[in-house]
Amino acid sequence: xxxxxxxxxxxxxxxxxxxxxxxxxxxxxxxxxxxxxxxxxxxxxxxxxxxxxxxxxxxxxxxxxxxxxxxxxxxxxxxxxxxxxxxxxxxxxxxxxxxxxxxxxxxxxxxxxxxxxxxxxxxxxxxxxxxxxxxxxxxxxxxxxxxxxxxxxxxxxxxxxxxxxxxxxxxxxxxxxxxxxxxxxxxxxxxxxxxxxxxxxxxxxxxxxxxxxxxxxxxxxxxxxxxxxxxxxxxxxxxxxxxxxxxxxxxxxxxxxx
Numbered sequence: 380x381x382x383x384x385x386x387x388x389x390x391x392x393x394x395x396x397x398x399x400x401x402x403x404x405x406x407x408x409x410x411x412x413x414x415x416x417x418x419x420x421x422x423x424x425x426x427x428x429x430x431x432x433x434x435x436x437x438x439x440x441x442x443x444x445x446x447x448x449x450x451x452x453x454x455x456x457x458x459x460x461x462x463x464x465x466x467x468x469x470x471x472x473x474x475x476x477x478x479x480x481x482x483x484x485x486x487x488x489x490x491x492x493x494x495x496x497x498x499x500x501x502x503x504x505x506x507x508x509x510x511x512x513x514x515x516x517x518x519x520x521x522x523x524x525x526x527x528x529x530x531x532x533x534x535x536x537x538x539x540x541x542x543x544x545x546x547x548x549x550x551x552x553x554x555x556x557x558x559x560x561x562x563x564x565x566x567x568x569x570x571x572x573x574x575x576x577x578x579x580x581x582x583x584x585x586x587x588x589x590x591x592x593x594x595x596x597x598x599x600x601x602x603x604x605x606x607x608x609x610x611x612x613x614x615x616x617x618x619x620x621x622x623x624x625x626x627x628x629x630x631x632x633x634x635x636x637x
Contacts, residue, residue: 381637383630384427385410386418387435396626405627406634415440419448422612428637431629433617438478441616442607450611457483457490460605460616461498462591463632467599472555473499473507473578474594477587478605478616485531492536492580494608496543499578501635510554510576511547512586517567520548525582546572547580554579595620603629606636613637 383400387393388410397408409427411418415436422430433441442458451458461475475495480487492509499507511529514520529548536545553563553573560574567573581587594600601624607614613636615629 380407382407382427384430386413386432388412390434392623395623415444429613429633431615438616445614455609457487458609459491459494460607461495463603464594464600474591477591481584485528488532489535495578502632507578508572508576509545509578510549510572511580513548515548516550516553516563546570601628603632
């Protein structure tokens, strides 16, 4: 059974989540009161397969410690994150990035798409279909630097990974609502993603962060993450507003990436 290290053992939400994970046999949780440096070293040394932190530690501290101690995957320059949102109607949607890259370049956005696709392929029980979000759908917003960046991103990622189903730019309704997606994509010559997206790519951290918190606060979703991507070991940097259910879903999602 895989082991997950929880270095914020004294947090009441962590205590409850750890007890539930152990009782349900989801993983073998290791809860210890540790600083992030020590916890990261334990993960590198194989004491645990993954780490969940951040409910008390700041995101900056978690991300920078993981970068410096656990390290990035060989050949990678970008690190990213994703959220797994489970909605009351049974839908599961992945959102990336809302925690690490503030205003990604086209090259960084292509990296984010690649990370998100490969993680989603393991987390979802479905083929990942990625939509790059925008205020515009397939040029409807006219000329704008953000639309140009999306076009450049698509050129990069399609050359690098033609296997990834990704399209954009799209408004949220065009990405996830089949009726709206089909209507708006018709003039574009159709789209395999429009109206059927299960992975949403935020154009910047503002959009990603606001959107994932709206999933929780307005739509009643349980949200895992942010799960950090691009590092040598699976790590999650919890929101400090995470609930017990969020932590359990984070553990379940993280285990699929071990």
